[in-house]
Amino acid sequence: GAGVSQSPSNKVTEKGKDVELRCDPISGHTALYWYRQSLGQGLEFLIYFQGNSAPDKSGLPSDRFSAERTGGSVSTLTIQRTQQEDSAVYLCASSPPANEQYFGPGTRLTVT
Amino acid sequence: GQQVMQIPQYQHVQEGEDFTTYCNSSTTLSNIQWYKQRPGGHPVFLIQLVKSGEVKKQKRLTFQFGEAKKNSSLHITATQTTDVGTYFCVSSHQAGTALIFGKGTTLSVSS
Known part of the structure; x- marks a missing residue:
């Protein structure tokens, strides 16, 4: 069956521009996570959606970052006024509640 | 959020040697999962442990x-x-709250 998909796979943007990253989770998975991974580093938790509950936004690094999940399915991570330090691979994962996470291939964001 | 501490951060071994990585928390964990990420890939689920003292192979x-x-x-x-x-x-x-990753242990193996 289809796994988690993310788009675009690569994004190059100029400093100061806004970007939107998309995640299509596995159908029926109620939990959705966004992470950020810089080169050679671990996964930095950004935000967590679980069903209809209020999202856990405790990992968002600044108010330039926001995410939404429409209809409990597709999620969009938006970064406003991008900075060079935002360059990283952004990973999305979905899971049934309290279960293993299935990761998408990630979006590699480069801010020039 | 709170983070589990994982050690060591890096480990290099010769092929055939054993390897161990440890994950520690100051507070009780609901469960723990382990993932492996190959170079250039994304994390892949290995296993979940739930019970106190549980051992899985x-x-x-x-x-x-x-x-x-x-x-x-x-x-x-x-x-x-x-x-x-x-x-x-x-x-x-x-249970039901966000899962938090440790920083990981990177293993390299030379033949």
Whole structure:
């Protein structure tokens, strides 16, 4: 069956521009996570959606970052006024509640 | 959010040697999951431990959850070059809350 998909796979943007990253989770998975991974580093938790509950936004690094999940399915991570330090691979994962996470291939964001 | 501490950060072994990575928390964990990320890839689920003192094996990999549910370990017997990658432990402190990744242990294996 289809796994988690993310788009675009690569994004190059100029400093100061806004970007939107998309995640299509596995159908029926109620939990959705966004992470950020810089080169050679671990996964930095950004935000967590679980069903209809209020999202856990405790990992968002600044108010330039926001995410939404429409209809409990597709999620969009938006970064406003991008900075060079935002360059990283952004990973999305979905899971049934309290279960293993299935990761998408990630979006590699480069801010020039 | 709170983070589990994982050690060591890096480990290099000769093929055939054993390898262990440890995951520690100051508070009780609801459960713990282990993931492996190959270079250039994304994390892939290995196993989940839920019960105090639980031990699970997958071929050469042995996973253990501490009696107090505050620590966990992954042990690889007789490493192979295919074991190369970063191993992450992941947990939540309360069921239903966000799972938090440790920083991972990066394993390199030379033949």
